[in-house]
Amino acid sequence: MIDKLRECFDEMVVYKDLKKSNFFSALSLPSFLRDWLLKKFEDENGIFDIEEVSDFIQEYLPKKNDWISIKNRIIVENEHIKFLTKIAVDINVQNQEISFSLPDFGLMNKDTIIEPDVWYACKDELVRGKETWGVVELGYRNPSEDLRLPGRIKLISFTNFCPYTIDLDYYKDARAEFTTKEWFDVILGAIDYNADGYTDMHQKSAMLTRLLPFVEKRLNLIELAPKGTAKSYLFGRVSRFGWLSTGGVMSRAKMFYDMSKRSPGLVCGNDFIALDEVQTISFTDVDEMRAAMKGYMESGVFTVGNYEGAADSGIILLGNISEDNMDEYKSMFIELPSVFHESALIDRFHGFIKGWDIPRMHDDLKISGWALNSEYFCTILHLLRDDASYRAIVDQIVVVPDHADTRDTEAVKRITTAYLKLIFPHVRSVEDVDLREFQQYCLRPATKMRQIIKKQLGILDIEFKGKDVPAFSIRKNYNED
CATH class of the missing domain: 3.40.50 (Rossmann fold)
Structure with missing residues (x-):
């Protein structure tokens, strides 16, 4: 069935080794983020360079307690900083000002701004839901000399977390290639479970x-x-x-x-x-x-x-x-x-x-092999709601x-x-x-x-x-x- 899975879903299949590998478990990353990284860095044999992934995580996945350091680089050092996070936008009814918040870091709308040229470049991605995952690039808009315009952290650019387009019809057609029992196993693998571990x-x-x-x-x-x-x-x-x-x-x-x-x-x-x-x-x-x-x-x-x-x-x-x-x-x-x-x-x-x-969780229930990318699969389920x-x-x-x-x-x-x-x-x-x-x-x-x-x-x-x-x-x- 693995050959069929890789043939039908191609790039949306990743090699997950939760039974033996402690690398990702030590990072406490959610499945959708882990599989996004696997898709980004794995080769066709499911092998990735741990050092390369570690460097990416260190640069683009900061922890909450890194926020003061990030603010220093943006506001004091005047750097542009890129990292992966959730972003939520808001539009002020009274003055049409567009702002954003970063819920994971406590950054509030009152301290931010999205300028019109940036908004028009990325608004289609940012208005899709209450919060959107993606790579944000942040800079600083200095306050005016008379301080009538306060300083704000500004959005420079935004890249959606899901850069590919999901084809629901293709997913539906691909499902037809599997028996019902095979499809149960496909779903279990997509959510990180080893189907052979169930009785x-x-x-x-x-x-x-x-x-x-x-x-x-x-x-x-x-x-x-x-x-x-x-x-x-x-x-x-x-x-x-x-x-x-x-x-x-x-x-x-x-x-x-x-x-x-x-x-x-x-x-x-x-x-x-x-x-x-x-x-x-x-x-x-x-x-x-x-x-x-x-x-x-x-x-x-x-x-x-x-x-x-x-x-x-x-x-x-x-x-x-x-x-x-x-x-x-x-x-x-x-x-x-x-x-x-x-x-x-x-x-x-x-x-x-x-x-x-x-059954209670045990090692034999942890996936170790090729499986559907969790991020892709859960996005499919999300889209099927409509x-x-x-x-x-x-x-x-x-x-x-x-x-x-x-x-x-x-x-x-x-x-x-x-x-x-x-x-x-x-x-x-x-x-x-x-x-x-x-x-x-x-x-x-x-x-x-x-x-x-x-x-x-x-x-x-x-x-x-x-x-x-x-x-x-x-x-x-x-x-x-």
């Missing part, structure tokens, strides 16, 4: 379920798992499009909109917000947060004061669970924070991931029984659509769908994920007791009304 397809499928929020908008999931199953790694280190929040305090301002700063929160500009170690998270105002989450998770819209916003980020709860409570028929949500002890909020989570079906054709196919295939609960229907269809995008991205119409595989790998697991939520709702609230997910079926004749 069966059930374990592999459970692992891939974590990727569903990467590929489907506003997919809300709960995962409870034993310690050591690498929840934090997948949601926090693999994709640059998501956000992992670990413990601490979460407020409505941070999550949705900060009125004092007039700044949108985490749900804006991220594909998903994963609340890790959810048992340790506290909320500044439980009732306020619960109301905001219920509204947002239902419609994708939130209101804070006079501000109304919309976003596509999914909400993911990640928590640990003891072995004696790994039972969908018991009250598994009892240890969740009190904000989640309300059935109306839990009902808005589409599905549940049984984290105990995913493709509505898969939901149209699901709507044509899935038969909804009479009097089905609307939230159940939406949850099952949304999860099914995510599975379809992830496992069968090559299908372009209902005629392309293998109904047996669709049932096995999309509809059935989606229904099971929703069914666990329903069982927990029945334990939490007597109103839901005994209510199961409707028996969704597959339409054999697509011309039926």
